[in-house]
Every structure is written in C-alpha cells, then in structure tokens.
Amino acid sequence: xxxxxxxxxxxxxxxxxxxxxxxxxxxxxxxxxxxxxxxxxxxxxxxxxxxxxxxxxxxxxxxxxxxxxxxxxxxxxxxxxxxxxxxxxxxxxxxxxxxxxxxxxxxxxxxxxxxxxxxxxxxxxxxxxxxxxxxxxxxxxxxxxxxxxxxxxxxxxxxxxxxxxxxxxxxxxxxxxxxxxxxxxxxxxxxxxxxxxxxxxxxxxxxxxxxxxxxxxxxxxxxxxxxxxxxxxxxxxxxxxxxxxxxxxxxxxxxxxxxxxxxxxxxxxx
Amino acid sequence: xxxxxxxxxxxxxxxxxxxxxxxxxxxxxxxxxxxxxxxxxxxxxxxxxxxxxxxxxxxxxxxxxxxxxxxxxxxxxxxxxxxxxxxxxxxxxxxxxxxxxxxxxxxxxxxxxxxxxxxxxxxxxxxxxxxxxxxxxxxxxxxxxxxxxxxxxxxxxxxxxxxxxxxxxxxxxxxxxxxxxxxxxxxxxxxxxxxxxxxxxxxxxxxxxxxxxxxxxxxxxxxxxxxxxxxxxxxxxxxxxxxxxxxxxxxxxxxxxxxxxxxxxxxxxxxxxxxxxxxxxxxxxxxxxxxxxxxxxxxxxxxxxxxxxxxxxxxxxxxxxxxxxxxxxxxxxxxxxxxxxxxxxxxxxxxxxxxxxxxxxxxxxxxxxxxxxxxxxxxxxxxxxxxxxxxxx
Numbered sequence: 158x159x160x161x162x163x164x165x166x167x168x169x170x171x172x173x174x175x176x177x178x179x180x181x182x183x184x185x186x187x188x189x190x191x192x193x194x195x196x197x198x199x200x201x202x203x204x205x206x207x208x209x210x211x212x213x214x215x216x217x218x219x220x221x222x223x224x225x226x227x228x229x230x231x232x233x234x235x236x237x238x239x240x241x242x243x244x245x246x247x248x249x250x251x252x253x254x255x256x257x258x259x260x261x262x263x264x265x266x267x268x269x270x271x272x273x274x275x276x277x278x279x280x281x282x283x284x285x286x287x288x289x290x291x292x293x294x295x296x297x298x299x300x301x302x303x304x305x306x307x308x309x310x311x312x313x314x315x316x317x318x319x320x321x322x323x324x325x326x327x328x329x330x331x332x333x334x335x336x337x338x339x340x341x342x343x344x345x346x347x348x349x350x351x352x353x354x355x356x357x358x359x360x361x362x363x364x365x366x367x368x369x370x371x372x373x374x375x376x377x378x379x380x381x382x383x384x385x386x387x388x389x390x391x392x393x394x395x396x397x398x399x400x401x402x403x404x405x406x407x408x409x410x411x412x413x414x415x416x417x418x419x420x421x422x423x424x425x426x427x
Numbered sequence: 428x429x430x431x432x433x434x435x436x437x438x439x440x441x442x443x444x445x446x447x448x449x450x451x452x453x454x455x456x457x458x459x460x461x462x463x464x465x466x467x468x469x470x471x472x473x474x475x476x477x478x479x480x481x482x483x484x485x486x487x488x489x490x491x492x493x494x495x496x497x498x499x500x501x502x503x504x505x506x507x508x509x510x511x512x513x514x515x516x517x518x519x520x521x522x523x524x525x526x527x528x529x530x531x532x533x534x535x536x537x538x539x540x541x542x543x544x545x546x547x548x549x550x551x552x553x554x555x556x557x558x559x560x561x562x563x564x565x566x567x568x569x570x571x572x573x574x575x576x577x578x579x580x581x582x583x584x585x586x587x588x589x590x591x592x593x594x595x596x597x598x599x600x601x602x603x604x605x606x607x608x609x610x611x612x613x614x615x616x617x618x619x620x621x622x623x624x625x626x627x628x629x630x631x632x633x634x635x636x637x638x639x640x641x642x643x644x645x646x647x648x649x650x651x652x653x654x655x656x657x658x659x660x661x662x663x664x665x666x667x668x669x670x671x672x673x674x675x676x677x678x679x680x681x682x683x684x685x686x687x688x689x690x691x692x693x694x695x696x697x698x699x700x701x702x703x704x705x706x707x708x709x710x711x712x713x714x715x716x717x718x719x720x721x722x723x724x725x726x727x728x729x730x731x732x733x734x735x736x737x738x739x740x741x742x743x744x745x746x747x748x749x750x751x752x753x754x755x756x757x758x759x760x761x762x763x764x765x766x767x768x769x770x771x772x773x774x775x776x777x778x779x780x781x782x783x784x785x786x787x788x789x790x791x792x793x794x795x796x797x798x799x800x801x802x803x804x805x806x807x808x809x810x811x812x813x814x815x816x817x818x819x820x
Contacts, residue, residue: 225723226596226709228603229447235590247721272445273708274722298447299708323448327610332451347449350610 177265177293178319178342181216182378188400189391189426190217190380191407192269194237195254196246197223202416203254204261209416211264213423219296219402222251222270229298231354233405237412248278252286259291267321269296280309284316294319294342302336310339321345326366330373337375344377346370346398348384354405359384359393371397391426428749430675430742436624439749441715441741444623445708449607453615454711456530458625464529465522465632477521478636481554482511484518486637488644488800493772500793503654504775504803505641507666514778514805515634515666516547520616522633524551527614534558534613538602540567540595541732542574543805544618549583559583562601564594567732574809592726595736599710619663620740623711627668627740634669641800642673649798656681656793659802660783662698662734664743666804671746681753683791684743685783687729688756698727699756700739701747709738715747730759730813731779733805757786763817765789766807778805779813 181188191210195203203220210218223238223246230238258266268287275283275297287295295318300309302322313320319342324333327350336344348363370379381394382402394401403426410422436442436458444454464470478484487506495502507515520537527535535552537559539545545561552559561578565587568575578585591597606615620627620634642652657674659667661684674680689697697703704715709724716738717725729735739747746752757765766782769775777785781804793799807814814820 225591225725226600228600228710229449229607231604232590239591242723249721271708273718273724276707277705277718277720277722299445299711301444301446301448301451304443304445325449325451325610327452328448329452350449351608352449352604 176317176319176342178217178267181265182343182399187395188216188380190219190400190402191215192219192221192402192404193407193411194221194223194234194241195251196241196244197237197408198240198411198415200244200246200250201254203251204258205416206419207258207262207266209419210423211262213420215264215423216400217265217267219267219269219404220251222248222268222274224271224274227271229352231352231405233408234353237408248274248283252290255290265293266291267294267296268292272297272300281312284312284318287318288316292318294321296321296345298323302339306339323347326350326362333370333373333375337377340377342377343399344375344379345402346379346381348381348394351383353383359390367397388426428751430745430751432624432628438742438745440706441713441744442624442627443713444711445713446623446711447607449610450603450623453606453610454623460530461526461625461629464526470525470529474522474525478518482517482521483509484636485640485644486510488641488648490648491773494769497772498788498793499795501796501798503645503798503800505637505670505800507637507802507804508775508777508781508806512547512550513808514543514547515637515669516544516618517550518636518669519618519630519633519665520544520547520551523614523616523629524555524557527557527616528555530614532612532614534560534609535616536560536562536602536605536613537616537618538562538595538598539618540564540598540735541809542567542571542578543733543809545583545585546574546577546581548616548618549578549581552583553581560605561585562588562598562605564588564592564598566593567595567598571732594726596724603710619665619736620668620742621663621710621712621714621738627712627742630665631668631672631742634665635672637666637669637802638671638673641670645798645800653677653680654798654800656683656797656799657802658683658685658784658787658799660685660734660780660804661739661743662687662736662780663738664740666802668740668742670802675751682746682751683787684746684752684754685787686754686756687731687734687762687783688758689728689730691758692756696728698729698734698736700737701754702756704739712741714741715739715744731762731783733778733780734783755787755790757783757789761786761789766814767818775803776807777803778807779810781805
C-alpha cells in the first residue's frame with residue numbers, strides 16, 4: 158500500500174541570499190563533510206574544532222547536539238554524546254559557543270540532533286537562534302518527513318533553514334521522490350541498513366544502491382553518510398554522488414589524538 | 428471525547444511515529460498490515476485458542492471478600508497473575524508472534540527491564556520455534572538473575588545493554604538499533620503500550636482481552652457489565668491500557684491510573700511520569716516523559732522494575748491531559764504495605780507493580796456499594812528477593 162502525500166513542488170525563493178549549503182553544492186568538486194559531537198572531548202572544544210576543520214579544507218560541518226538516547230547512532234557517537242552531556246553541554250551552551258562563529262568560519266554549518274531537545278527549547282525559538290548565529294541547516298534523524306512537512310516546514314523556512322532528510326537502501330523510489338520534493342539542499346544517503354559507525358569498504362549492495370539513486374535523477378544532490386572512514390570509502394561513496402560525511406571515524410580520531418591534529422585526519426581523507 | 432487512535436496514529440496530541448528513516452520500512456509494513464492481520468478469522472482463531480489452552484484464559488475475576496471488608500467497598504481482582512509466565516505480558520507476546528509469523532519474520536528481538544516481557548517473549552519464541560534475542564540493561568541483568576536464567580532456559584539469547592544508564596531505556600535503544608541493522612528478517616516485539624505507531628494501538632488491542640473478559644465476568648457476577656472504577660498500575664502502561672480499553676467510552680466508569688512515586692514524587696527518585704513529565708519524544712512517540720529542562724531523558728526510580736520507565740504510553744498521556752483518567756502516585760513504602768496486606772487478607776502475593784494499584788485505598792475513598800475492579804497484573808514470585816530484603820523476612 159502506498160500513501161498519497163499532500164505536497165507541492167517548491168523552489169528556493171531567495172536566490173540573492175542563497176543558503177551557504179546551496180552555494181557549496183554548486184562547487185565543481187566532491188564535498189567532504191565532517192560530523193563531530195559538540196562539547197567533545199571537552200566542553201569548550203566546539204569552536205576550535207569547527208575552525209580547524211575549515212582551515213584544513215573541509216567543505217561542510219555537522220555539529221552534533223548531544224542527546225541522551227541517540228537511536229540512530231552506533232557506539233562511538235553515543236559514547237561521545239554521553240561524555241559531552243557529562244561535560245555539561247546543553248542547547249543554550251552550544252548556541253553561546255557558536256555566537257561569534259561566523260566571524261571566523263564561512264563554510265556551511267548544520268546542526269544534527271534529535272528532536273526532543275529542540276522541542277524543549279521551542280521549535281520556533283530554536284530556528285530563530287540558528288538563523289541569528291548563521292546555521293544553515295538541520296539534520297534531525299527522528300523527525301520524519303511527513304511530520305516535518307505538515308507541522309514544521311513553514312517555521313524552518315521562515316528562518317532560512319534547510320532541513321536534510323535521510324534515505325536508506327530500503328527506502329522506496331516513491332518515498333525518495335517525495336523526500337526529494339520536500340528537500341531544498343541535499344539528500345543524506347545512509348550507506349547501508351545500519352546505525353552510524355565505520356566500515357572498511359562498500360560491497361555490491363552499496364554499489365547497486367548508489368546506481369539506483371543515480372538513475373532516479375533527483376533534483377537534490379546526494380551526500381553519503383554512515384560507514385565512511387577513510388580515503389578509500391570516501392572515493393567509493395562519492396563516485397556517483399556529490400559528497401560524503403564522516404562522523405564516527407573523526408570522533409575516534411578526537412578520542413585518540415585530541416583536537417590538535419585535525420589536519421592529519423583531514424589530510425588522510427583527501 | 429474520542430479515545431481511539433486516529434488514522435495518523437495519535438491519541439489527541441500524543442503518539443505518532445518519530446523514528447529514523449532506517450526504521451520506516453519496518454514500521455510502515457506493520458502500520459499498513461496490523462489491523463488486517465488481526466482481523467483475519469484464522470488469526471483470531473489461533474490467537475484465541477492459544478490464550479485459552481496455553482495462557483489459561485479467561486483469567487478469573489475474583490471477588491476479594493476480606494479486602495472489600497477492610498476497605499468498605501466491593502473489590503474485584505482481575506487475576507492476570509494466573510496467566511502462564513505469571514503476568515499480563517504474555518497476552519501481547521502471543522499476539523505479536525502471530526503477527527510476526529504472518530509477516531514472514533524469522534528473528535525476534537525484544538527489550539526487557541525486570542525480565543517479565545523478556546520471559547514472555549522467549550516463551551512464545553520457544554513455542555513457535557523462532558530465534559529470540561532479548562536486550563536487557565547490564566544493571567538489570569545483575570539484579571534479575573532468575574529471569575535471565577529463565578530466558579536462557581527457553582532458548583533465548585540475552586544481550587546486555589551497556590550504554591547510557593544500562594537499564595530499560597537503554598535496552599530499548601539497543602533493540603531499536605538492532606532493528607535498524609536487521610531490517611528484513613526481524614520483528615521487534617515491544618512489551619508496553621509505547622513506541623511508534625502502530626505499537627501503542629497494537630499492544631493495547633492485544634491486551635484489551637482483559638477488559639473484554641471483565642465485562643462478561645462482571646455481568647455474570649453482578650448483573651452489570653460496567654464497574655464504577657477500573658484501577659491499574661502504569662509504567663509504560665500495557666496492563667492499564669488493556670484494563671481500560673472497553674470502558675474508555677463508558678463515561679460512568681471511572682478510570683484510575685497508579686504511577687510509581689518511588690521515594691516520593693519530588694524526592695528526585697520517582698517514576699511518576701504524569702506528575703514530573705513534560706511533552707516530548709521518547710522511543711518513537713510523542714508523549715509525557717521525564718526529562719531535564721534541556722530535553723535529555725532522565726533515569727526514573729521505582730522499587731518495581733516494571734514501573735521504572737521515564738515515559739508513559741501516549742494513550743495514557745491523552746487520558747491524563749483530557750482528565751478522563753484520575754492519576755495517583757504511590758510510594759515504594761505504600762506499595763509494599765499494600766502487597767503485604769493482599770498476601771495476608773487474600774492469600775495472594777502480588778507483583779510489586781500490581782501492589783501499586785492495590786495501594787489506591789490510601790488515596791481514594793470508595794463508596795460501600797462501588798464496584799472497583801483492580802488489575803492484578805502479575806504475581807509476586809519474581810519479587811520475592813525484594814520482599815525478603817524489604818520486610819527482613
């Protein structure tokens with residue numbers, strides 16, 4: 158049984174003040190995006206990590222707002238979230254840490270977090286604060302596309318925020334097309350049926366999935382996440398897509414080497 | 428007022444399916460098929476047969492004469508404690524294993540806190556010859572050794588949840604992660620009236636056998652189908668949902684929910700979600716849950732492991748918000764006293780969860796001719812250690 162959605166095709170209205178995400182996606186290269194958990198390894202590392210990532214040529218950053226019960230994440234990111242929360246991280250502190258970030262950083266910044274902390278902050282207040290700081294988009298794994306479309310899309314758009322949706326190898330073509338129609342930045346392609354975490358290589362199943370998505374010829378570019386950990390998986394993931402996101406592997410690097418050798422990590426990817 | 432689930436999966440403001448996209452195909456498959464499956468004549472026949480011959484239903488509706496005299500009202504106990512495996516949990520696991528079979532699933536996962544739902548799941552998996560993996564918090568594994576042994580004896584694999592607080596909510600997180608990683612062959616048997624739609628409704632329907640039986644049993648005994656009150660304890664709220672279900676639209680029937688106050692509602696060690704919770708998202712549904720002002724889910728406390736959950740099912744949030752349900756909270760001490768009282772007045776040792784419902788008499792005075800039906804959701808065997816330590820037996 159398929160569901161009929163009530164939606165209309167939309168285009169980004171204001172091209173003059175184009176969102177940094179859309180600008181980045183127009184570049185003629187494969188984008189490297191890095192996820193890290195805000196407040197990890199230490200509470201006040203957030204700004205330094207962002208600045209160093211940009212300095213070393215990363216194209217886009219996902220700032221993880223830590224949550225006590227991160228369902229879609231594997232052990233590495235969950236552990237980093239637990240530690241960040243123990244360090245005292247809160248939504249208010251994160252916004253405070255980021256208040257001057259646009260004085261030094263120009264690449265797109267996306268907040269990735271679960272829906273409950275945003276609800277408690279107040280969705281409209283959260284979006285307004287994001288716009289004030291210069292956040293370009295949000296990734297909220299547990300906010301489904303239908304709920305977003307019906308209840309929250311207008312608010313997100315009022316504050317110029319791009320909401321990014323996930324698709325997986327199990328997502329049907331119909332649903333991918335619906336997600337494509339509601340999206341106005343990129344689509345986050347989850348590489349396999351899994352929670353987050355590093356894999357060594359992509360197999361035939363992933364390659365078929367990449368080909369299937371390519372053939373759909375979607376209006377939004379795709380960026381692959383989950384299981385990207387090194388130069389090899391980055392290259393594989395970006396053959397048919399616009400870019401890739403690395404999360405757990407970078408968190409592991411921070412765990413092992415701290416925040417002073419970010420150049421080494423980024424250099425190992427490309 | 429409507430207390431049924433809406434087409435989109437909400438009870439009033441509560442419910443929905445706030446799940447990562449990775450879970451969407453599984454949940455969607457269930458959403459689009461569960462009612463159809465449950466309404467198939469062959470399903471109903473198999474379900475009812477198993478409830479009768481395997482679970483031992485109908486469970487008695489027992490007039491508790493001495494308890495009634497003590498509290499000067501007419502008390503009936505719905506004896507879910509006499510079910511196979513010792514609690515109401517098996518009503519739901521029988522139903523869900525039959526759904527899983529019809530969906531072609533050959534691997535079952537479940538979460539458990541005290542181990543009752545884990546045992547009920549391991550039981551039906553053994554019955555059907557299906558692989559069973561139960562996630563249980565590492566701390567709960569230590570404190571519930573007999574139930575861990577039961578699950579193992581039934582052939583289930585018990586996997587420790589080592590993340591977060593290492594208790595029920597973390598076991599639930601791990602089970603959800605397992606489902607994300609095994610999207611094709613696996614069915615997740617949720618044990619309470621929580622989770623993404625359609626779980627709260629599906630679990631409620633399977634448990635609604637409780638109120639269905641109360642109706643005809645009470646008609647036999649009292650010449651009327653509707654009591655004045657139905658009383659149940661609430662953690663996630665599955666026995667309560669089943670006890671209330673056929674009375675929700677009967678406005679003459681008072682609905683009473685008893686939560687665990689732990690060491691006191693405002694002691695910092697409590698699980699009284701309706702009193703302490705705020706609207707938010709937990710395990711895939713919008714409902715009342717205990718959380719920090721920043722939206723981090725907090726760890727509840729109750730002496731009863733089955734009530735030790737930071738959220739409450741979306742139906743119950745709706746009953747609370749609309750005022751359809753009267754909510755009370757009972758401390759550890761009052762629950763233990765009520766458990767001892769039932770043991771010595773009626774010769775029935777209740778589960779500590781059910782003891783919370785039995786402690787309603789401290790807070791609510793009933794009239795002498797009121798008919799009060801209390802769900803005795805489980806038996807106390809599993810809690811013997813706790814009773815021994817508490818009463819220095």
